[in-house]
Amino acid sequence: MGRAPCCDKASVKKGPWSPEEDAKLKAYIEEHGTGGNWIALPQKIVGLKRCGKSCRLRWLNYLRRNIKHGDFTEEEEHIICSLYISIGSRWSIIAAQLPGRTDNDIKNYWNTKLKKKLLGKRAPSRRARANQDPYLAAGGGNMCSTSGGNSAATATQTLSASALERIQLHMRLQGMYGAFGCSGGGGNDDRNAVVGAAAPQWPKLEALLQANRLLPGSLPTDAMATTVSVQQRHHQHLVDHQSLAVGAGNAAAVEGEQQQLSSADAANYMALPGGGFFERPKLGFYSPSAEAEATAAAASVEMNSVAPMVGGGYGGAGFEQYHHHDVLYEFLYSNYGSVGELAQDGHVPTLPELQCPNGAAVDGADEKFSVWTASAACDYGAAGGYQIQLGNSIGSNLHDYVLGGYDQWE
DNA sequence: AACGTGCTCAACCGCCGAGAT
DNA sequence: AATCTCGGCGGTTGAGCACGT
Numbered sequence: 001m002g003r004a005p006c007c008d009k010a011s012v013k014k015g016p017w018s019p020e021e022d023a024k025l026k027a028y029i030e031e032h033g034t035g036g037n038w039i040a041l042p043q044k045i046v047g048l049k050r051c052g053k054s055c056r057l058r059w060l061n062y063l064r065r066n067i068k069h070g071d072f073t074e075e076e077e078h079i080i081c082s083l084y085i086s087i088g089s090r091w092s093i094i095a096a097q098l099p100g101r102t103d104n105d106i107k108n109y110w111n112t113k114l115k116k117k118l119l120g121k122r123a124p125s126r127r128a129r130a131n132q133d134p135y136l137a138a139g140g141g142n143m144c145s146t147s148g149g150n151s152a153a154t155a156t157q158t159l160s161a162s163a164l165e166r167i168q169l170h171m172r173l174q175g176m177y178g179a180f181g182c183s184g185g186g187g188n189d190d191r192n193a194v195v196g197a198a199a200p201q202w203p204k205l206e207a208l209l210q211a212n213r214l215l216p217g218s219l220p221t222d223a224m225a226t227t228v229s230v231q232q233r234h235h236q237h238l239v240d241h242q243s244l245a246v247g248a249g250n251a252a253a254v255e256g257e258q259q260q261l262s263s264a265d266a267a268n269y270m271a272l273p274g275g276g277f278f279e280r281p282k283l284g285f286y287s288p289s290a291e292a293e294a295t296a297a298a299a300s301v302e303m304n305s306v307a308p309m310v311g312g313g314y315g316g317a318g319f320e321q322y323h324h325h326d327v328l329y330e331f332l333y334s335n336y337g338s339v340g341e342l343a344q345d346g347h348v349p350t351l352p353e354l355q356c357p358n359g360a361a362v363d364g365a366d367e368k369f370s371v372w373t374a375s376a377a378c379d380y381g382a383a384g385g386y387q388i389q390l391g392n393s394i395g396s397n398l399h400d401y402v403l404g405g406y407d408q409w410e
Numbered sequence: 411a412a413c414g415t416g417c418t419c420a421a422c423c424g425c426c427g428a429g430a431t
Numbered sequence: 432a433a434t435c436t437c438g439g440c441g442g443t444t445g446a447g448c449a450c451g452t
Binding site for chain 1: 417
């Protein structure tokens with residue numbers, strides 16, 4: 001047998017907290033602490049008929065000290081956007097980088113404001129969502145549905161709204177990249193040319209992170225890699241250590257784009273159709289410093305972002321390159337306003353929504369989509385593969401190493 | 411003024427891994 | 432080893448409010 005039941009769910013109160021309940025919970029915790037057991041906590045507070053989970057949520061999101069409410073700053077927005085692009089909806093990890101902000105706050109802020117600001121679209125009304133295909137209703141617009149339209153029955157086989165949002169975000173930014181006169185490139189030569197002329201990536205975020213001592217003291221300045229390292233106690237959310245290693249001048253492990261991988265390397269790298277190799281994520285906790293070890297309870301993200309992000313994250317060689325975080329910053333805070341305004345004003349080429357022209361099935365498509373591409377159309381392979389026809393003619397089979405993203409190799 | 415619609419955000423729900431029994 | 436709860440997470444919901452017609 002396990003532990004005793006935590007609480008009588010029939011007798012606990014639900015719904016909004018009253019000021020009296022807040023006062024009781026706050027007074028007790030400030031005097032006695034949580035005791036390390038949230039479930040037992042409400043039983044010790046006279047007159048508080050709440051579930052321990054509810055108490056925990058109320059305390060963490062509202063009652064505890066140093067919680068910031070209200071408008072997010074420019075820097076906070078930038079961090080949220082950058083991290084969302086990099087790691088997706090890991091709100092707790094993102095929140096760990098924003099002191100005083102809760103994951104719930106950030107999640108709400110993203111869903112209600114930032115997403116619209118970036119994607120330039122309105123969320124469908126709740127009524128519309130209730131009547132719509134649940135997948136379309138998730139906010140994706142021309143999302144790829146499955147099996148010729150009966151997507152409600154097969155929604156679990158589609159890409160998640162989150163993943164597609166990230167795709168669309170990258171598409172938007174990539175469109176802006178083009179608008180700023182940066183050729184999309186595509187082949188290896190183009191890629192190198194673009195990268196060679198590139199400015200350092202994520203300049204503002206990097207400065208912010210360094211200011212918060214989140215970056216290692218010394219960073220390579222010539223490595224053409226973007227590393228996002230996340231440590232989290234839950235395996236469920238391990239991203240841990242992923243290195244994108246592509247293109248010329250890259251980490252020593254990738255010595256030649258067309259070079260055959262040794263058997264040892266093959267376990268760590270994956271050849272990409274456009275040339276180059278993709279370094280498989282290394283699982284397990286990544287603890288670059290004793291300080292990080294000491295604070296393992298609080299998730300942290302370490303970003304080494306000193307060179308152009310290629311392919312937009314964990315992606316692969318052969319995809320277009322753009323400096324999406326620079327663009328992101330311009331996008332958020334420049335004179336241009338939202339993307340929607342941009343498109344209307346003609347400053348930015350009309351960007352294609354992710355479309356699924358033939359409505360083919362996406363068998364086995366998982367929700368994590370870690371590479372974003374500039375695509376005018378997507379085309380699904382017949383054997384469960386998932387192929388995106390790039391606008392720059394780089395067709396890339398994404399089946400094995402794109403769909404599934406960083407969770408793919410867990 | 412009445413109604414419809416959209417927005418915000420606190421709170422809930424269900425899931426999962428870790429750990430206790 | 433099996434079973435169960437706990438703590439934590441991301442996704443979703445719904446009440447209240449604001450705004451437009």
